Amino acid sequence: xxxxxxxxxxxxxxxxxxxxxxxxxxxxxxxxxxxxxxxxxxxxxxxxxxxxxxxxxxxxxxxxxxxxxxxxxxxxxxxxxxxxxxxxxxxxxxxxxxxxxxxxxxxxxxxxxxxxxxxxxxxxxxxxxxxxxxxxxxxxxxxxxxxxxxxxxxxxxxxxxxxxxxxxxxxxxxxxxxxxxxxxxxxxxxxxxxxxxxxxxxxxxxxxxxxxxxxxxxxxxxxxxxxxxxxxxxxxxxxxxxxxxxxxxxxxxxxxxxxxxxxxxxxxxxxxxxxxxxxxxxxxxxxxxxxxxxxxxxxxxxxxxxxxxxxxxxxxxxxxxxxxxxxxxxxxxxxxxxxxxxxxxxxxxxxxxxxxxxxxxxxxxxxxxxxxxxxxxxxxxxxxxxxxxxxxxxxxxxxxxxxxxxxxxxxxxxxxxxxxxxxxxxxxxxxxxxxxxxxxxxxxxxxxxxxxxxxxxxxxxxxxxxxxxxxxxxxxxxxxxxxxxxxxxxxxxxxxxxxxxxxxxxxxxxxxxxxxxxxxxxxxxxxxxxxxx
Amino acid sequence: xxxxxxxxxxxxxxxxxxxxxxxxxxxxxxxxxxxxxxxxxxxxxxxxxxxxxxxxxxxxxxxxxxxxxxxxxxxxxxxxxxxxxxxxxxxxxxxxxxxxxxxxxxxxxxxxxxxxxxxxxxxxxxxxxxxxxxxxxxxxxxxxxxxxxxxxxxxxxxxxxxxxxxxxxxxxxxxxxxxxxxxxxxxxxxxxxxxxxxxxxxxxxxxxxxxxxxxxxxxxxxxxxxxxxxxxxxxxxxxxxxxxxxxxxxxxxxxxxxxxxxxxxxxxxxxxxxxxxxxxxxxxxxxxxxxxxxxxxxxxxxxxxxxxxxxxxxxxxxxxxxxxxxxxxxxxx
Numbered sequence: 001x002x003x004x005x006x007x008x009x010x011x012x013x014x015x016x017x018x019x020x021x022x023x024x025x026x027x028x029x030x031x032x033x034x035x036x037x038x039x040x041x042x043x044x045x046x047x048x049x050x051x052x053x054x055x056x057x058x059x060x061x062x063x064x065x066x067x068x069x070x071x072x073x074x075x076x077x078x079x080x081x082x083x084x085x086x087x088x089x090x091x092x093x094x095x096x097x098x099x100x101x102x103x104x105x106x107x108x109x110x111x112x113x114x115x116x117x118x119x120x121x122x123x124x125x126x127x128x129x130x131x132x133x134x135x136x137x138x139x140x141x142x143x144x145x146x147x148x149x150x151x152x153x154x155x156x157x158x159x160x161x162x163x164x165x166x167x168x169x170x171x172x173x174x175x176x177x178x179x180x181x182x183x184x185x186x187x188x189x190x191x192x193x194x195x196x197x198x199x200x201x202x203x204x205x206x207x208x209x210x211x212x213x214x215x216x217x218x219x220x221x222x223x224x225x226x227x228x229x230x231x232x233x234x235x236x237x238x239x240x241x242x243x244x245x246x247x248x249x250x251x252x253x254x255x256x257x258x259x260x261x262x263x264x265x266x267x268x269x270x271x272x273x274x275x276x277x278x279x280x281x282x283x284x285x286x287x288x289x290x291x292x293x294x295x296x297x298x299x300x301x302x303x304x305x306x307x308x309x310x311x312x313x314x315x316x317x318x319x320x321x322x323x324x325x326x327x328x329x330x331x332x333x334x335x336x337x338x339x340x341x342x343x344x345x346x347x348x349x350x351x352x353x354x355x356x357x358x359x360x361x362x363x364x365x366x367x368x369x370x371x372x373x374x375x376x377x378x379x380x381x382x383x384x385x386x387x388x389x390x391x392x393x394x395x396x397x398x399x400x401x402x403x404x405x406x407x408x409x410x411x412x413x414x415x416x417x418x419x420x421x422x423x424x425x426x427x428x429x430x431x432x433x434x435x436x437x438x439x440x441x442x443x444x445x446x447x448x449x450x451x452x453x454x455x456x457x458x459x460x461x462x463x464x465x466x467x468x469x470x471x472x473x474x475x476x477x478x479x480x481x482x483x484x485x486x487x488x489x490x491x492x493x494x495x496x497x498x499x500x501x502x503x504x505x506x507x508x509x510x511x512x513x514x515x516x517x518x519x520x521x522x523x524x525x526x527x528x529x530x531x532x533x
Numbered sequence: 534x535x536x537x538x539x540x541x542x543x544x545x546x547x548x549x550x551x552x553x554x555x556x557x558x559x560x561x562x563x564x565x566x567x568x569x570x571x572x573x574x575x576x577x578x579x580x581x582x583x584x585x586x587x588x589x590x591x592x593x594x595x596x597x598x599x600x601x602x603x604x605x606x607x608x609x610x611x612x613x614x615x616x617x618x619x620x621x622x623x624x625x626x627x628x629x630x631x632x633x634x635x636x637x638x639x640x641x642x643x644x645x646x647x648x649x650x651x652x653x654x655x656x657x658x659x660x661x662x663x664x665x666x667x668x669x670x671x672x673x674x675x676x677x678x679x680x681x682x683x684x685x686x687x688x689x690x691x692x693x694x695x696x697x698x699x700x701x702x703x704x705x706x707x708x709x710x711x712x713x714x715x716x717x718x719x720x721x722x723x724x725x726x727x728x729x730x731x732x733x734x735x736x737x738x739x740x741x742x743x744x745x746x747x748x749x750x751x752x753x754x755x756x757x758x759x760x761x762x763x764x765x766x767x768x769x770x771x772x773x774x775x776x777x778x779x780x781x782x783x784x785x786x787x788x789x790x791x792x793x794x795x796x797x798x799x800x801x802x803x804x805x806x807x808x809x810x811x812x813x814x815x816x817x818x819x820x821x822x823x824x825x826x827x828x829x830x831x832x833x834x835x836x837x838x839x840x841x842x843x844x845x846x847x848x849x850x851x852x853x854x855x856x857x858x859x860x861x862x863x864x865x866x
Contacts, residue, residue, distance in 0.1 A: 052861055052865065055865065106735060106736060106739065109736070110739055110740075110743060113740060113743050113745060114743060117740075117743060117744070117745050118689070118728075118744060118745050118746075119743060119744025119745065120743075133728050133729045207732065208732055208736065211694060211697075211729075211730065211731055211732040211736075212729060212731045212732060212736045212740070213729065214729065214730075215727070215728065215729045215730075216724060216727055216729065216730050216864050216865070217694065217730060217860075217861055217864050217865055218864065218865045224694070224696060224697065224732075225696075227696070227697055228696040228697065230603060231599040231600070231602065231603045231697070232599060232602070232603075232627075232696065233854075234602075234603060234606045323571055386603075386607070389607060390607065393607075393608070393611070477566070477595070477596035477600070478595075478596065478600070489566070492566070492596075492735065493566050493567055493569075493570035493571075493573075494570070495735040495738075495739060496565075496566060496567030496570065496734075496735055497567050497570055497572040497573060498738075498755075498758045498759075498762070498817065499572065500738075500739055500742055
């Protein structure tokens with residue numbers, strides 16, 4: 001076969017992946033461009049002269065960098081401890097970590113407030129009055145939401161450490177500190193920029209947390225201005241400008257972070273990991289114990305506060321109410337297809353990125369693709385949904401918001417799917433590419449062979465997408481469909497009708513459902529033995 | 534993996550069958566979601582109206598009053614909406630200016646809003662007054678005026694952001710009508726003992742109930758919910774001797790309503806007992822007409838305004854941005 005024919009064949013094989021990426025890009029571009037149509041460049045100068053805008057940007061940069069930095073700093077020792085120690089409740093803790101990012105913000109905020117607030121437990125038990133409203137509250141809530149995400153993502157990079165290195169470390173009697181410096185750090189540091197950028201974007205665009213715990217309009221985010229421009233002034237020009245500004249700032253941060261870090265190329269690894277126990281000293285034991293206790297206290301207490309209503313009578317009522325399960329069903333109806341779609345998007349991106357990896361003239365494509373997938377985090381959800389709504393209307397309008405909600409959710413979950421999927425796929429590509437090429441194994445056949453190695457990551461990616469769509473309420477509320485009341489929306493309706501207690505019961509059900517689904521996803525897709533990781 | 538994809542495709546396509554059929558005579562009403570929820574007035578209103586109209590009443594629930602406004606702006610004259618329900622006094626002018634609303638032709642002379650109601654387009658459907666709510670167990674000497682709230686540095690206050698919420702906008706206007714040109718100073722005084730300014734009513738009220746503040750900005754009718762549904766009497770609305778700022782929620786019908794006849798019928802229905810009787814314990818607001826049945830005791834005992842303050846809709850529309858900027862200036866200095 002001529003070289004050319006092979007190339008054409010490879011390209012043909014990549015068509016579905018191309019289509020996936022194209023579709024995603026179109027959704028993203030269409031909604032943005034429907035805004036930019038309304039732009040008047042001359043007005044932009046006026047917007048740029050707004051002092052308040054710059055104060056907000058300065059503050060957002062500050063709080064987002066600090067939030068992501070602290071989340072990672074707290075996560076590092078936790079990850080190390082979770083890798084090297086087996087203890088009771090470890091798996092449960094990991095499950096809890098996985099759902100923390102989908103806890104509806106209003107619930108999470110109330111959880112934090114119950115513990116750290118003025119009338120909170122900390123104050124009641126120890127008389128510690130935490131000055132919660134201001135930068136401290138924002139940081140606390142952001143760490144609560146994002147530290148677990150950092151832990152889960154960093155744990156992944158630990159699984160890339162070849163077991164030979166652990167064995168060697170164990171045989172040489174390295175202490176945990178030495179192991180961390182010599183082995184673990186070199187794997188972690190490759191994952192850090194990605195994790196940092198992800199959390200940074202989440203915090204930069206966080207809306208409810210910053211407003212509610214920020215203590216006043218001094219602490220604000222660009223999203224508030226976008227919200228105002230869009231919902232009140234109906235000023236598409238300004239909303240488009242502000243979104244572009246947000247994208248620009250986030251891209252700038254992302255590029256600078258990646259610039260100072262080594263390229264995301266994974267090393268070779270060995271397959272199954274054996275447990276090699278490292279030298280355990282009193283110091284490490286005490287250190288681990290202290291770290292875990294602090295983190296548990298910090299992290300678990302708000303969770304206990306959230307789960308508190310379990311023992312109330314109202315919880316029983318909620319549990320038997322028909323509306324609860326209707327809402328749960330609607331949530332599933334949205335989350336399931338959204339997660340499948342998101343996974344398909346994720347696979348398209350990864351396949352394309354992997355196939356470009358070893359080609360010299362395409363070497364920068366993988367990181368560009370990753371960035372493209374991550375860009376969706378920078379586009380405010382409100383803008384994305386409104387833009388789509390506008391465009392769909394010119395195609396005859398939205399009969400039912402259902403599919404739009406599914407699509408938007410699947411697109412929004414992509415950055416998380418990519419974070420879970422890409423490292424492992426890169427690694428597979430790097431290691432086995434030539435073997436597959438020389439044997440002519442591709443597509444489904446290759447998938448069959450690789451499945452045992454990647455299923456864990458696939459299950460995680462699927463789980464993230466599922467949970468994110470399950471916890472979403474921004475998009476769904478915009479399209480307003482009477483029959484489309486998902487659990488988070490139901491929760492907000494309850495609060496809106498003063499029923500705070502019932503709403504907290506719904507929160508418990510939502511979180512439990514998330515936990516269950518994440519467990520099932522890791523159990524059935526990820527395989528029996530990988531539940532905890 | 535392949536099996537999984539097949540399964541997923543099957544699941545996805547099975548789910549897509551669940552799209553709903555649309556009936557011929559369906560009146561579409563855009564409103565905010567707590568109106569439609571199981572405990573809101575929505576279900577009763579639907580039942581009562583469908584009894585008389587031989588049609589289906591379909592509520593499209595949006596996330597807030599701002600949500601209704603922006604949806605109408607987005608859709609313009611191509612909207613499926615017949616009626617929009619759930620804007621307030623301060624959004625009226627803004628919505629009217631879009632130019633998609635029709636005259637209501639409803640007789641509003643019997644409406645019991647202080648000062649009467651004359652607007653040709655909008656029909657009011659419920660009313661209340663903005664007020665600070667406090668917990669009388671914790672606060673033994675509650676403020677008696679807005680000035681008290683602003684001046685007393687020991688009070689911890691939570692209110693809503695005027696840029697994202699109608700209540701926040703309400704406070705902005707209340708402050709303006711009490712303080713006038715001195716609003717800037719008043720805001721900076723208030724900022725010194727403000728706990729936080731939240732995105733919406735839910736966040737603010739939730740924090741207040743958890744004990745995070747002494748006062749929260751809400752409605753004079755809020756305590757009634759706690760009395761009637763929970764038997765809790767400790768929550769009270771603080772009086773204000775300058776007068777309360779009034780909150781009136783309104784509805785309007787669309788110029789290009791797909792079902793103009795039904796829409797007209799519904800607009801008139803807004804002031805009938807079938808609608809007005811659902812407002813009290815549905816929306817926890819006051820009706821705008823005299824009801825046939827006596828209203829519950831808890832509602833009769835709420836704080837009454839000594840004077841009612843309102844700024845004209847035109848003035849609000851003209852000055853909102855300036856006043857919001859003034860508030861920003863005072864609170865971020």
